[in-house]
Amino acid sequence: MTIAEDARRAREASATLATATRAAKDSALHAMADALADRTVGILAANSADLDAARGAGMATALLDRLALSADRVAGMADGLRRAAALPDPVGEVVRGSTLPNGLELRQVRVPFGVVGIIYEARPNVTADAAGLCLKSGNAVLLRGSSSAARSNEAIVAVLRDAVAAAGLPADAIQMVDSASRDSVKELMRARGLVDVLIPRGGASLIRSVVEDSTVPVIETGVGNCHVYVDEAADLEMALSIVVNAKTSRPSVCNAAESLLVHSAVADAFLAMALPALRDAGVTVHGCPEVVSLGAAAGVPVLPATEEDYAAEYLSLDLSAAVVPSLPAAVAHIRRYGSGHTEAIVTGSLEAARAFTSTVDAAAVMVNASTRFTDGGEFGFGAEIGISTQKLHARGPMGLPELTSTKYVVTGSGQIR
């Protein structure tokens, strides 16, 4: 079975899905949720087999944890599908409209993309989440998960397809593509005309290879080298709380802070507080010479930062840190090393806040708030298919509307030009 054949069947299914009513899609989502609950035992058995194989192959504990399902995690997947059912249907929304001087009625209406390809790494819960959001937005989905999760993903997809078919929508709206070979990723990336958009979710190298090799349009997601800049006009207690939260509340995610920039006017006072607090929270700081010497003065060891440190998305309890002479110098540092995900300033100065938000080029810019808030759930979107770090189509957390395109519908009474 080639990807092109899968994609053609997805395309057929997408034509039905594009005109399915919200009621039909929501009842399919509820059926999918119920089926996951009913068939949890089978899904966990498949997951056990994946876990055994992964342990045998020496997979690291953190990755094993991401791969592992439990009855609670399956219930969480079912809840996610029910939440998707409760969200408004983006399809059919009139984005803008007007009556033209010649009497033509112009409407720009949201429509599904058609076929969405998702390429993702170990976590099997993405399978249900992505399938649910694509179905709700009227898209057929081709899921290409990690080979280490193949049995889990296949079990989940079999359950979802049965439920979709029982609810009267085409099962081929949800398909798993062969995860054993690298060729399936390549085929997916070359399926222009059959697949409308590819969304890679995973590590930087996966995303880079998809972005560089795909002829299918791609939405780039997720790499976050996020900075917190502590301005000279910052409330230093607030700054400390934000830095510690942004770095340590969940270091493995893309909206965690990876770098700290401190205005030289407050560097002594702030770092005298922050370096011990970060050490106590288990953070290793990689600093510029000034941070290293302030660390020595505070009795906190600071490693010297390299170029690689400033560019790193650590995804761990490491943090690069530099003292900067001015806000423009902070912005220049961010322009050089940032990944365009989330950048934060802590300041009491309106002028500094305005300068930072207007000159920093990123999907999200925070003023006096943790970088961790860049998230579809936190933003109130109700769901998230990923966080786009590109500028085309969608930037930042992507909810259901970001899984749609638009169509102009123009109605007249015989107008000619």
Place this chain on the structure above:
Amino acid sequence: MTIAEDARRAREASATLATATRAAKDSALHAMADALADRTVGILAANSADLDAARGAGMATALLDRLALSADRVAGMADGLRRAAALPDPVGEVVRGSTLPNGLELRQVRVPFGVVGIIYEARPNVTADAAGLCLKSGNAVLLRGSSSAARSNEAIVAVLRDAVAAAGLPADAIQMVDSASRDSVKELMRARGLVDVLIPRGGASLIRSVVEDSTVPVIETGVGNCHVYVDEAADLEMALSIVVNAKTSRPSVCNAAESLLVHSAVADAFLAMALPALRDAGVTVHGCPEVVSLGAAAGVPVLPATEEDYAAEYLSLDLSAAVVPSLPAAVAHIRRYGSGHTEAIVTGSLEAARAFTSTVDAAAVMVNASTRFTDGGEFGFGAEIGISTQKLHARGPMGLPELTSTKYVVTGSGQIR
């Protein structure tokens, strides 16, 4: 001078442009318009040299006409710049916003892309149009025109750059890249990270090669195999007027009709009127066997249509034509051969109109109106950088907002997660 160097200077300029006020941008646009008027003689001299070389190389008359400038055409370019100045500034528009439960103020704000690359064919007026729209939307632009228009384009860009600099904005916001070698197109397509989006404007082969080889995100434009479907419930006089207008009012553009589909219930009556009228308008019809035999009955020669005819974007006074047994058959034909640009139905039936508009997958769907209306000017956008036939980011005519991305600006008082 490599493209990467050009792009780096464009990137520098774009940082200034991104925060330029509307007033500053509009006065630069007026300065550009005035400078084109003042320096028309020099531009026409450069254009004469291009025309001489093109004639020497045996360029076809239609292409020579597209390449040729006149005082009127230069004045038209200046008018275009003044119209761009009069349009609202898309930058800074708040697309959506809310206050989150935790008190964070969320704003999604339009921002420029940064650096836009435009790859286009012979017409030198695109140079000024594209430069003006990019500047108004806060983007720096890298223009890669046709080598046959190199002298004209360089003269125009020199005038525009001088005017931009005199108005206090960076001249490097507008740059021509080497149009002599194919390598410059390749370099532009590989300048990911330096160029934010590429917009190819031109023939199908140019667009295909950019779409397939570019690692920079691309907005695909312009190929139009547009259909007019005459439904069984059509007003046949209206249908005739729309078909003749869509085919003949300007056959060389992408929103011209290339194919006619007629419901079998009205095929005899409609084609008995339409085939002679199309012949009188100079149109050659390539028909299915039924159209060929109706042509013979009406004394109008009809060529037999091949698969290639149904797939063709003729851009000439040729038209493929087929009789279809039903509306779904018309939609299936369009799904098979259409390019997703503009599809029209002529019908008096609300049910047929709803079925057609909801199941046809195209940038624009017309009901009882000519395909020729798919146009930024006609849609009231005031300007058009191209017509997107892809689903990502922009679909259909692209105005100034389509030349922007967005940024989330989130303002708090120390919120952590």
